[in-house]
Structure formats: structure tokens, C-alpha cells
Amino acid sequence: MNIMRMEAFLRACATLLLLTTACLIRFxxxxxxxxxxxxxxxxxxxxxxxxxxxxxxxxxxxxxxxxLVLRGLLSSHLKPNMNGSYKHLAWVSFLFDQAVVYMIFAANSAGLTASLFAVTGEHHLFWMKLCNKFNRFCTQIGGALLCGYAAFFLMAMVSSLTGYGLFRHYSPKNYLVLK
Amino acid sequence: MNIMRMEAFLRACATLLLLTTACLIRFxxxxxxxxxxxxxxxxxxxxxxxxxxxxxxxxxxxxxxxxLVLRGLLSSHLKPNMNGSYKHLAWVSFLFDQAVVYMIFAANSAGLTASLFAVTGEHHLFWMKLCNKFNRFCTQIGGALLCGYAAFFLMAMVSSLTGYGLFRHYSPKNYLVLK
Structure with a gap:
């Protein structure tokens, strides 16, 4: 149970950071x-x-x-043995967590690259820099991206925990056989 | 052994794709x-x-x-039991693989974002589009990015396999205790 509570805590923190990022950029x-x-x-x-x-x-x-809601509901109803629907849920969680972490990281990196052009410009390519005209705007975007990267680190830890929770149920000797 | 051979094969393919990407962009x-x-x-x-x-x-x-070299050397010398230096190697591989996958994905996404500005321009921000002047150059960059994303998919599979290989040696009941 210890590991599930830690995962839920990290997930909740990551959610808050993601919403902070979205609001900082949106408004x-x-x-x-x-x-x-x-x-x-x-x-x-x-x-x-x-x-x-x-x-x-x-x-x-x-x-x-x-x-969070799904795991909260299931943890009171089901014992974490790896049979039937619990196994499927663990695999789906693992795959989705991986996809979400990569999406967050890629979106943040894309935002950072685009913002860096606005900060430094690219005089070779005739792209003017704009952040000297929009100081406060650019600082706020920078803060939002920091929040986004913090959310990514938390989600990367969550996805490692999901992987650990899934794979430790498998046999160390036979290929993809449950213990 | 089956899973280690598959991992080595995926790693070798990823290496070739990464070198192709680097050469296509560099030259x-x-x-x-x-x-x-x-x-x-x-x-x-x-x-x-x-x-x-x-x-x-x-x-x-x-x-x-x-x-690839390290695992080739070790697979002939060591039995894959999870004691001492083998355990440390598995953890170091897992962490490095994760880091490398994220780096590849972020670098590709950053390259894609930057290239999209060159393709479409951003007339709001007075950034002119340049790919209508450099047709062949831009097509080649596009092909290189496709190769890069293919390498990322292979590496993501490799990192899942490393995670599987590491975590399945842990107990499903006790927290971070080896079987």
C-alpha cells in the first residue's frame, strides 16, 4: 500500500503543476x-x-x-493480486502513463524551443526577437515552462512506479509468465 | 536469453537510425x-x-x-542472477535508458518545432518562411526527423524491456526486496 499512496501523492502534485502551467499560459x-x-x-x-x-x-x-479516482475506487474493492481485470488495468495504466509522460515532455520542449526564438531571435533567418517588447509576457511563459518541467519529473517518477508495480509480478526466470 | 537478444537487436537498429539522422542533418x-x-x-x-x-x-x-559491448561481454561471463554488481548494472542501465529516451524525444521535438517555423513562418511575429527557398534542404530535414522518431520508438521499447528485466526480480509483496 505504501507504494500506491506515494504514487497517488506524486500524481496529485503533478496534476496541480499541470493545471498551473495551463492557466499561466492561457491567461x-x-x-x-x-x-x-x-x-x-x-x-x-x-x-x-x-x-x-x-x-x-x-x-x-x-x-x-x-x-486517481479509479485507483481510489479499486483499492477499497480489490486485493492487488494480478489476475483478470487487475492485470489488464495495470498494463493499460503502464502504457498510458508512458504515453502521457512523453507527450508532456515533448510539448514542453516544443514550447521552450519556440519561446527561445522569441527571446534570442535568429538573425540568419530574418526572425526578429520579440521578448524585449513583451517583458512580462515572456517571464510568465518562462515560469509556466518551469512548472511544466517539474510536472514532467513527477510524472516520470510515477511512470517508473507503475512499471515497477506491473513488472514485479512477473517471473524472473520465464518470459512474460506471472508468478 | 530470448529477451536479451531482442533488446540487443532493437538497440542495434536504434543505433543505425540515430547515426542516419545525424548524418542526414550534418551533411x-x-x-x-x-x-x-x-x-x-x-x-x-x-x-x-x-x-x-x-x-x-x-x-x-x-x-x-x-x-551493446558491455552486455555482450557480461552475458558470456556472468549468470543473470540479481546479486552485487549485476544488480547495480541493471539499475544504472534502467536509469540511463530512461534519460536517453527522453533526450532523444525532446531533441527531435525541438528540431521539429524549429523546422515547422521554417516551413510555415509566423506572420504575426514577423518571422518569414524559408522552406519555399530551400526545398531539397527542408525535405532532407523532414526525412531525418522521421528517422529520429523511428529511433525514439525503438529506444522506448528498449527502455520498457530494461524496466521489465529489472523489476521482475523484485518481490510482488514486499517493497523493494529482491526475490
């Missing part, structure tokens, strides 16, 4: 003068990578909540 | 007219994300080769 806007006679409002819609990140973070948070 | 260059009187040569150095991707792919391929 971030700043209006600023770019050229002397032209002002513009920066929102998360300007970079597709941030738009995708908000959706993936909300989806991952929803998935974590479903897992 | 990609095209010279083209951007403005009527201004020609430019596009290389992988223009986008930092691609530069990082080449290094990470070569490092991951090197890591895989070390693992």
Missing part, C-alpha cells in the same frame, strides 16, 4: 508597441507550440484525475 | 537566392535545435554501442 496577455505607430497584444495563440501545450497539459491533468 | 546544405541579389547557404548550423539534435543523436548512438 497571459500583454499589449505593447512594436513599431512606433503599431501596437500589438501578445497571447498564447501567437505561438502554435504554446497553444498545443495548453491542450496537452489539460488533457494530462484530466487523465491523472481519472487515474 | 545537408543548399545554396539559394533569398532576395534577388543575395544568396545564402543553408546548413544545420542555422537552427540551434538541429545543431543540438546532431550532438544528442551521436551521444545516444555512442551510449548504445557501449551498452
Amino acid at each position: 497571459n496577455r500583454q499589449t505593447s508597441l512594436i513599431f512606433p505607430s503599431y501596437s500589438r497584444t501578445a497571447t498564447f495563440r501567437d505561438l502554435n507550440a504554446l497553444y498545443v501545450l495548453v491542450f496537452i497539459d489539460i488533457a494530462a491533468a484530466g487523465y491523472n484525475l481519472i487515474q | 545537408n546544405r543548399q545554396t539559394s537566392l533569398i532576395f534577388p541579389s543575395y544568396s545564402r547557404t543553408a546548413t544545420f548550423r542555422d537552427l540551434n535545435a538541429l545543431y543540438v539534435l546532431v550532438f544528442i543523436d551521436i551521444a545516444a548512438a555512442g551510449y548504445n554501442l557501449i551498452q
Whole structure:
């Protein structure tokens, strides 16, 4: 039970961090003068990578909540022996956890890459830097990405725990045979 | 032994794909007219994300080769019982494999995001699209990224196998106790 409680705790923390990231990015806007006679409002819609990140973070948070509820219900009803539906649930959890961790990491990295272009520009490719015009906006995005990476580390630990919980039920001698 | 041979095969395929990706990006260059009187040569150095991707792919391929050699040497000398140095090796392999998979995925996603800006541009942010000027260059980068994602899928399978190989030696009842 010890390991299941730790997993639930990590999952709950990761959910909060994911929602924080999504809100920080979603409600971030700043209006600023770019050229002397032209002002513009920066929102998360300007970079597709941030738009995708908000959706993936909300989806991952929803998935974590479903897992928390499902495991809370099952832990009171079922003994954790590896037969029938419990085995299937463990495999499905393992595969989904893996997929969700990779999605969060990829979405964060994509957001970071896109944001770095806005910070540094790329004068070879004639892409102007914009963060000197939108200081507060860019700082908030940076904070959101930090939260996102923290959520990724927690989810990576959760996925290792799910793997441990699944694979330790298998025999060390025979290939894919339950003990 | 069956599972170790499968792991070695997947690792070897992943190594080849990683080296293919690195070479396709590293030796990609095209010279083209951007403005009527201004020609430019596009290389992988223009986008930092691609530069990082080449290094990470070569490092991951090197890591895989070390693992292949190490496991080839050990499999003839040691029985796979989980005592002493074999246990430490299994844990180190598990942690490194996890890290390498995430690095490959993040580097590929960062490269993809950066390349998408070159394909579509971002007229909100005054970033011009460049792939209409460098057709062959961009196609080759696209192929390299496909190879990179294939390598990631193979490595994700390898890391699941390492996790399976490690965790199935643990007791299903007691927390982190070997059988």
C-alpha cells in the first residue's frame, strides 16, 4: 500500500503543476508597441507550440484525475493480486502513463524551443526577437515552462512506479509468465 | 536469453537510425537566392535545435554501442542472477535508458518545432518562411526527423524491456526486496 499512496501523492502534485502551467499560459496577455505607430497584444495563440501545450497539459491533468479516482475506487474493492481485470488495468495504466509522460515532455520542449526564438531571435533567418517588447509576457511563459518541467519529473517518477508495480509480478526466470 | 537478444537487436537498429539522422542533418546544405541579389547557404548550423539534435543523436548512438559491448561481454561471463554488481548494472542501465529516451524525444521535438517555423513562418511575429527557398534542404530535414522518431520508438521499447528485466526480480509483496 505504501507504494500506491506515494504514487497517488506524486500524481496529485503533478496534476496541480499541470493545471498551473495551463492557466499561466492561457491567461497571459500583454499589449505593447512594436513599431512606433503599431501596437500589438501578445497571447498564447501567437505561438502554435504554446497553444498545443495548453491542450496537452489539460488533457494530462484530466487523465491523472481519472487515474486517481479509479485507483481510489479499486483499492477499497480489490486485493492487488494480478489476475483478470487487475492485470489488464495495470498494463493499460503502464502504457498510458508512458504515453502521457512523453507527450508532456515533448510539448514542453516544443514550447521552450519556440519561446527561445522569441527571446534570442535568429538573425540568419530574418526572425526578429520579440521578448524585449513583451517583458512580462515572456517571464510568465518562462515560469509556466518551469512548472511544466517539474510536472514532467513527477510524472516520470510515477511512470517508473507503475512499471515497477506491473513488472514485479512477473517471473524472473520465464518470459512474460506471472508468478 | 530470448529477451536479451531482442533488446540487443532493437538497440542495434536504434543505433543505425540515430547515426542516419545525424548524418542526414550534418551533411545537408543548399545554396539559394533569398532576395534577388543575395544568396545564402543553408546548413544545420542555422537552427540551434538541429545543431543540438546532431550532438544528442551521436551521444545516444555512442551510449548504445557501449551498452551493446558491455552486455555482450557480461552475458558470456556472468549468470543473470540479481546479486552485487549485476544488480547495480541493471539499475544504472534502467536509469540511463530512461534519460536517453527522453533526450532523444525532446531533441527531435525541438528540431521539429524549429523546422515547422521554417516551413510555415509566423506572420504575426514577423518571422518569414524559408522552406519555399530551400526545398531539397527542408525535405532532407523532414526525412531525418522521421528517422529520429523511428529511433525514439525503438529506444522506448528498449527502455520498457530494461524496466521489465529489472523489476521482475523484485518481490510482488514486499517493497523493494529482491526475490
